[in-house]
Amino acid sequence: MNNRMCRGRVVVVTGAGRGIGRAHALAFADAGATVVVNDVGVALDGASTGEGPAADVVAEITERGGTAWASTHDVADFTAAAELVDETVSRFGGLDVLVNNAGVVRDRMLVNLGEDEWDTVMRVHLKGHFATVRHAGAYWRAEAKAGRTRDARVINTSSGAGLLGSVGQANYSAAKAGIAGLTVVAAAELGHYGVTVNAIAPAARTRMTEEVFADMMARPDGGFDAMAPENVSPLVVWLGSRESADVTGRVFEVEGGKVSVAQSWRHGPEIDKGGRWHPAELGPVVADLLAKAPDPEPVYGVSR
Template sequence: MSELCRDRVVVVTGAGRGIGRAHALAFAAQGARVVVNDVGVALDGSTTGEGPAAEVVAEIAKRGGTAVANTDDVADFDGARGLVATALDHFGRLDVLVNNAGFVRDRMLVNLGEDEWDAVIRVHLKGHFAPLRHAAEYWRAEAKAGRTPDARVINTSSGAGLLGSVGQANYSAAKAGIAGLTVVAAAELARYGVTVNAIAPSARTRMTEEVFADAMAKPEAGFDAMAPENISPLVVWLGSEQSREVTGRIFEVEGGKVSLAQSWRHGPSMDKGERWDPAELGPVVAKLIDQAPEPEPVYGEATK
């Protein structure tokens, strides 16, 4: 096997289980030194007292790789600082940040509680911002010292963030925010030798196994299209030196399929050259909608 990320130092958040665990194992298999972050919580965000990060580190070591565990809360600003410090203290540098941690508290919008909104936005959106903020500070300092990094950030959005998902307003909003954060960070950090991309994965995890039980079922034989391990090859490549020309992109990944998501774009327009009267705008809007392609349906939306 090739070692695409030989000696690169990689932080993976939420790496104790599911997709994050698969990422950590895949990076280690490709020669990376990995910081396995997981605070150890249940699906709803409650503390479990389990130590999944240490278990993944042990598994990597058993396979001949190098890793260290970290249990900081990535949505806590000081905790995220500690996470970056773990990479620097143990391995002397940081090359790749994979933001993956998250959980769900699904509810229809009319029943969604403020605490359920706040918790999901905090873990997903702030949990991406805080590690990115501290990693970017380190990379900027390196660049200013004449040691321009060849660094990578891979964020985790979702089809729910790109298209919306019924019953997941909080999760969809957080994941849409991550998509926006990705393109802004890519533009701002390019000068420091940092690329920033995101994935929107579809795989069987604790967050998806109840929502999409039938689609997520394991096949009796053959290729398991919903295995979390299918997501990691693209993430590993995006974390490698080979991907330095790719930034500000969002990739959808499912099974053996990789696709490039199309972001919001300027569409049809009409310019009157002066202020519109509200009564004039009905036919204008109708014409613009007629000229534009139909939007993709929201996941779970009732068919017409």
């Protein structure tokens, strides 16, 4: 087994000061990568904490013999995202892997959801993914045109909420669904420049999910902790390695020791009249189509 499968690769991990992002950063460093640990260092509500989690993770990596740099760029700021990419390339001579992990939550039932709560979640999750992918993609395109095509990777972070929906998380679910859509488009466009783009939908205990998984703590006997963030990172490291070159445009669900490939929207049963339908005709047509199609997976939070 290759324990240094990312040796020599330069990796940016956003939201890497805590939780899953921290686990990714440490795992990439252990796999031989140079890691840019990006985290703005704020609380879940967006307030400044005065902490420096990115620097703390860099210190951990350095103590373990690795190489890392702390970045506090706001990835949802278009200019700051460009600076993150530019400074990474300037410091380390290139960029090979972008892991988009930064996120926030503003959970509320839809009829009580405020505009600012919608905008904040969209900004950090969806725009934060777009801005970094856009600027990293432009760098990789320029490299390819100059005859220096890099074996590059993007790993985005969607969610089960984005794939199936989650009650009380309309903003988060919409943003994470958008990330899944962004992933498949970016895979199609950036593949011309030697870049693969995939996404994960992880389930793990973090600041954002600690209430949900409060009763799923580590076993007192020291056994396997299925909700530990570190369980997610091995797949992300593999996706960031050169071994994953033929995998792109996919969304993987990962929880504990389980890994699965999510089934995306697909063309289903159809009926073609060969002309325009009259509204009165469509009742039995829709009933027939639904009878032939599989039932959708239930939304999280809805009784099954």
